[in-house]
Amino acid sequence: xxxxxxxxxxxxxxxxxxxxxxxxxxxxxxxxxxxxxxxxxxxxxxxxxxxxxxxxxxxxxxxxxxxxxxxxxxxxxxxxxxxxxxxxxxxxxxxxxxxxxxxxxxxxxxxxxxxxxxxxxxxxxxxxxxxxxxxxxxxxxxxxxxxxxxxxxxxxxxxxxxxxxxxxxxxxxxxxxxxxxxxxxxxxxxxxxxxxxxxxxxxxxxxxxxxxxxxxxxxxxxxxxxxxxxxxxxxxxxxxxxxxxxxxxxxxxxxxxxxxxxxxxxxxxxxxxxxxxxxxxxxxxxxxxxxxxxxxxxxxxxxxxxxxxxxxxxxxxxxxxxxxxxxxxxxxxxxxxxxxxxxxxxxxxxxxxxxxxxxxxxxxxxxxx
Numbered sequence: 001x002x003x004x005x006x007x008x009x010x011x012x013x014x015x016x017x018x019x020x021x022x023x024x025x026x027x028x029x030x031x032x033x034x035x036x037x038x039x040x041x042x043x044x045x046x047x048x049x050x051x052x053x054x055x056x057x058x059x060x061x062x063x064x065x066x067x068x069x070x071x072x073x074x075x076x077x078x079x080x081x082x083x084x085x086x087x088x089x090x091x092x093x094x095x096x097x098x099x100x101x102x103x104x105x106x107x108x109x110x111x112x113x114x115x116x117x118x119x120x121x122x123x124x125x126x127x128x129x130x131x132x133x134x135x136x137x138x139x140x141x142x143x144x145x146x147x148x149x150x151x152x153x154x155x156x157x158x159x160x161x162x163x164x165x166x167x168x169x170x171x172x173x174x175x176x177x178x179x180x181x182x183x184x185x186x187x188x189x190x191x192x193x194x195x196x197x198x199x200x201x202x203x204x205x206x207x208x209x210x211x212x213x214x215x216x217x218x219x220x221x222x223x224x225x226x227x228x229x230x231x232x233x234x235x236x237x238x239x240x241x242x243x244x245x246x247x248x249x250x251x252x253x254x255x256x257x258x259x260x261x262x263x264x265x266x267x268x269x270x271x272x273x274x275x276x277x278x279x280x281x282x283x284x285x286x287x288x289x290x291x292x293x294x295x296x297x298x299x300x301x302x303x304x305x306x307x308x309x310x311x312x313x314x315x316x317x318x319x320x321x322x323x324x325x326x327x328x329x330x331x332x333x334x335x336x337x338x339x340x341x342x343x344x345x346x347x348x349x350x351x352x353x354x355x356x357x358x359x360x361x362x363x364x365x366x367x368x369x
Contacts, residue, residue, distance in 0.1 A: 005231050005234055012165045014168055015168060018173060022170060023059070023175065027062050030060075030104070033167070035104055037103065037129075039065070039096060040060055040067070040104050040106055041104070042071065043072075043105065043108065045073055046072050049070060051178055057070075069103070073113065075110075076112065079112060080115060080152050088117065088120045099125060103128065104128070104167075107144075109133075109139070110136035111139045111143040113139075114144050115161075116151050117149075118132070130164075131168040133171070135172075135176070135178075137179065137184055138190055140173070141229035142233065144169050145237070146165075147163045147165040152263070155263065156326065173217075177217060181308075184215065185215070188307040189271075189272035191211075191214065192307065193253050194233075197250055200347030200348070202232075233251065250341060252332065255341075256278065256330055259330075260326035264326060277311065283300055284297070286344070288359060289342065291350060316368045320365060339352070
């Protein structure tokens with residue numbers, strides 16, 4: 001039985017399906033949802049390909065796909081760059097030069113595959129349909145949903161990209177069993193983010209033991225958490241699909257300083273680890289501005305510790321200058337003013353502009369020195 005959440009965007013609506021053991025039915029699921037293609041371009045990385053490509057290929061062949069092309073990209077964030085993006089576009093053109101034979105693009109992997117592959121699909125022939133098949137917790141609860149596709153460029157994370165919604169998201173939670181423990185913990189950072197600023201009930205449930213059930217990959221807990229996170233994200237995206245109203249900024253809690261740290265540390269930290277530190281920093285800003293109390297800060301830090309996530313990256317004062325430069329290029333900052341998503345209490349937040357840079361810099365130093 002698949003859990004289903006519909007992202008209601010009018011003509012661009014699509015379902016997000018999740019369950020255990022559903023990957024072998026990918027082809028049948030595509031047909032059920034009106035995707036009648038006979039050509040597929042499967043973008044993934046070598047690790048995921050070795051584990052799951054044969055399952056996908058067989059599933060597609062069973063429903064009449066005649067040609068399935070495999071294209072692999074690097075698994076790490078460093079590979080989410082313009083050169084790899086260009087190579088992917090070149091591969092699409094090489095294998096499918098005829099407009100009448102344009103493929104369905106299938107993005108099999110984590111956030112790097114989904115972001116880069118979604119961007120390639122968005123621009124190839126001004127857009128070909130794609131489906132997200134996330135194989136990491138982080139992608140399942142966050143990056144596979146919402147239509148933000150991008151690559152890193154010029155030392156700025158996700159600065160080149162587009163809004164392009166998938167036709168379908170299918171997550172086989174059984175694939176998470178092959179994740180390294182560090183990557184599973186990394187994904188919990190986004191789960192904790194949803195609880196911290198979007199849903200106080202989820203925050204309390206994580207505190208009450210749901211976090212440990214998630215880390216243990218208990219099937220019911222996985223379905224529960226993924227479904228709830230997707231539902232929360234869908235509700236935000238439906239109100240602010242193109243990130244024009246400020247509503248979608250809530251999803252950036254921890255990401256402003258976190259992205260700057262992730263990039264400046266040259267990806268020595270996973271995305272989730274950097275975001276965990278970014279959430280700590282944002283909460284310290286909120287404390288100093290009188291927006292939240294020490295109780296919330298202590299609860300958040302305790303939850304992050306239980307997830308095995310870092311609260312700081314000590315001993316790296318040399319990262320301050322590159323982090324400061326990266327912040328200046330943050331996409332949310334406008335008219336010379338910074339913009340931060342700051343927590344008030346579990347499940348609530350406020351967008352604050354023009355925070356004094358002296359305070360921002362002080363907080364930045366507190367998590368790297």
